[in-house]
Amino acid sequence: MLSSVELSGRELGMMKLMTDFFAEKPELTAKIESYTTAHYALITTYSENFGVPQPDSWKVFEALEKKISEAEYVQVEAPAPLKKWRPLSKDEINMLRVLIDYFSESPKMSPAGSLSSKRSEAIVEAYVWFFGSSSGNGEAARENFQNMIEKVQTSVSAKLETLALVTASPNPYEAALKLLDTAAERLNIDSGVHEMLKRPMRTVIINIPVFMDDGSTQVFTGYRVQYNDALGPTKGGIRYHPDLTLDEVVALSAWMTWKTAVTGLPLGGAKGGIRCNPKEMSRGELERLTRGYARAFARFIGPYSDIPAPDVYTDAQTMAWIMDEYSEMVGYNAFGVVTGKPVQVGGSLGRNEATSRGVMYTVAEASKHLGMDLNGSVVVVQGFGNVGYHAARLLNECGCKIVAVSDSKGAIYDPKGLDPQKVLDHKTVTGSVVGFKGCKDLTNEELLELECDILVPSALENQITKDNAGKVKAKMVAEGANGPTTPEADDILFRNGVFVIPDILANSGGVIVSYFEQVQNQMNYYWTEEEVRTKLEHTIVTAFKEVLTVAQKYNVNMRVAAYINAVKRVAEAMQMRKGKTVVPASSVLKPVVG
Numbered sequence: 001m002l003s004s005v006e007l008s009g010r011e012l013g014m015m016k017l018m019t020d021f022f023a024e025k026p027e028l029t030a031k032i033e034s035y036t037t038a039h040y041a042l043i044t045t046y047s048e049n050f051g052v053p054q055p056d057s058w059k060v061f062e063a064l065e066k067k068i069s070e071a072e073y074v075q076v077e078a079p080a081p082l083k084k085w086r087p088l089s090k091d092e093i094n095m096l097r098v099l100i101d102y103f104s105e106s107p108k109m110s111p112a113g114s115l116s117s118k119r120s121e122a123i124v125e126a127y128v129w130f131f132g133s134s135s136g137n138g139e140a141a142r143e144n145f146q147n148m149i150e151k152v153q154t155s156v157s158a159k160l161e162t163l164a165l166v167t168a169s170p171n172p173y174e175a176a177l178k179l180l181d182t183a184a185e186r187l188n189i190d191s192g193v194h195e196m197l198k199r200p201m202r203t204v205i206i207n208i209p210v211f212m213d214d215g216s217t218q219v220f221t222g223y224r225v226q227y228n229d230a231l232g233p234t235k236g237g238i239r240y241h242p243d244l245t246l247d248e249v250v251a252l253s254a255w256m257t258w259k260t261a262v263t264g265l266p267l268g269g270a271k272g273g274i275r276c277n278p279k280e281m282s283r284g285e286l287e288r289l290t291r292g293y294a295r296a297f298a299r300f301i302g303p304y305s306d307i308p309a310p311d312v313y314t315d316a317q318t319m320a321w322i323m324d325e326y327s328e329m330v331g332y333n334a335f336g337v338v339t340g341k342p343v344q345v346g347g348s349l350g351r352n353e354a355t356s357r358g359v360m361y362t363v364a365e366a367s368k369h370l371g372m373d374l375n376g377s378v379v380v381v382q383g384f385g386n387v388g389y390h391a392a393r394l395l396n397e398c399g400c401k402i403v404a405v406s407d408s409k410g411a412i413y414d415p416k417g418l419d420p421q422k423v424l425d426h427k428t429v430t431g432s433v434v435g436f437k438g439c440k441d442l443t444n445e446e447l448l449e450l451e452c453d454i455l456v457p458s459a460l461e462n463q464i465t466k467d468n469a470g471k472v473k474a475k476m477v478a479e480g481a482n483g484p485t486t487p488e489a490d491d492i493l494f495r496n497g498v499f500v501i502p503d504i505l506a507n508s509g510g511v512i513v514s515y516f517e518q519v520q521n522q523m524n525y526y527w528t529e530e531e532v533r534t535k536l537e538h539t540i541v542t543a544f545k546e547v548l549t550v551a552q553k554y555n556v557n558m559r560v561a562a563y564i565n566a567v568k569r570v571a572e573a574m575q576m577r578k579g580k581t582v583v584p585a586s587s588v589l590k591p592v593v594g
């Protein structure tokens, strides 16, 4: 598990000073030679140059030494106008470790501690000696050394990923594991199957070299995690994000496993992504990166094995590139290798609004169950992006009154009701819903606590927490977003009688229509939008009723019930497929429904 940390300004300053010593500036050379060890030369020079007391300089060095020793990945940011993050290669990171060791109190990668030879040569020797000739002969090591020095010298900031355990709370993977445990206990599933369900089936990490527009080559790390394929080919999005971690990809792949299972799709769960900042990349760079990802993962993905889709900062165009690259490799048009494609090249009609349409169908079912009349119900939507806008529009078409919506800049409220299309037009012109005529501006926190019948969180994770769950006045929460409610908040909402339609059910319309897209690709026969809608309604309403049955039978909330259904399906499939090779013959799953 990886976690991200940044170097402080002081730590970066010290790292630069270390590399300055190797620029062989006469005044620094004189300085280092006037001290008995490189360590004292560094601490005193740093203290004098930056006006930091010596004891504090020691601490800066220690913190830097620890961070670099634990770092798995290091990236440095070039200054404006370039403003680009550049990764250090593994060899360059090791070179940095040797450099820091050279300045430590008791160097371990000797002979770098010696001040007798030319310092840069001493470092190169130490590197070859410590990391072995397989990591580079003298020539390659010298080049790594120069590259590392150049990257550090020109950086304005640095960030690293360490192998330290992620302590962020609540960790989405831990939350998903807790729900798995609860469901496994209820189902009394075999402990071996339970253990297998706690871990991803396959994790692949690759490094993709990309030729950049400025003539340089950058290497990006890509992931694909196939969590479980007992029910069918794995399925899940590809996310491009500078802070993406393997931990997050694993959590999202587990989520996909339960989402496809609860809706009864013949699919497993997966997720993937690339650590990159797409906002700083040109279209050409993004295309080369995406094609590199497709080439590297071609042997792991495919219409019958694992089918990616768009996620954060990837879109229909990204999917078209993957499909094209993969098709070139296999030698025929493999439209079914990805979903979420443009309609012109195998995309399905109705995919754009599918997630929100699914939200609307589940809200309609929940209303029937609660005896609420959807016509005239008061709705609040957090997040006005793809999911939030279409959810507001479709619920409005059902007769609901949308009184408040929000985006990252703030919220707007009109008790008389908003026209979602007009709000979208305003957002298209101004960049935000805020400032829409005739509305009161609110904060996102205030929006969640508004008096309403239905609250649709459609933005980010961890929005309803133990701190505000008690203030939610909605009768129903339909989770358009993934993970908007923390486990503690879930308990509070349940105790307060708020009916929650959990994310893996409420927002599963997207993956359901993605599945339809894949089916159409495999048949090479395409459905009308009406057919897609009818099939979506049937699939999601069936799943809703199955979950509600379990929730009532066991007096658990809808989330626990959804996990019970999902885990049961996956566990049974594993048992049927593998039989005694996985679990003892005496172990029998207890039926839950019916």
Ligand code: NAD
Binding pocket: 355, 382, 383, 384, 385, 386, 387, 388, 406, 407, 408, 409, 444, 458, 459, 460, 461, 480, 481, 482, 507, 508, 510
């Ligand atoms: P999007 O980027 O189109 O929209 C996100 C919206 O949330 C934007 O309007 C943004 O301004 C707003 N937002 C960001 N921070 C906010 C904050 N602090 N408070 C209020 N609003 C904020 O994304 P999307 O595709 O609509 O996805 C939204 C959520 O739904 C995500 O959790 C996503 O994982 C989930 N989801 C999406 C799909 C899909 O098909 N698009 C499917 C399933 C789940």
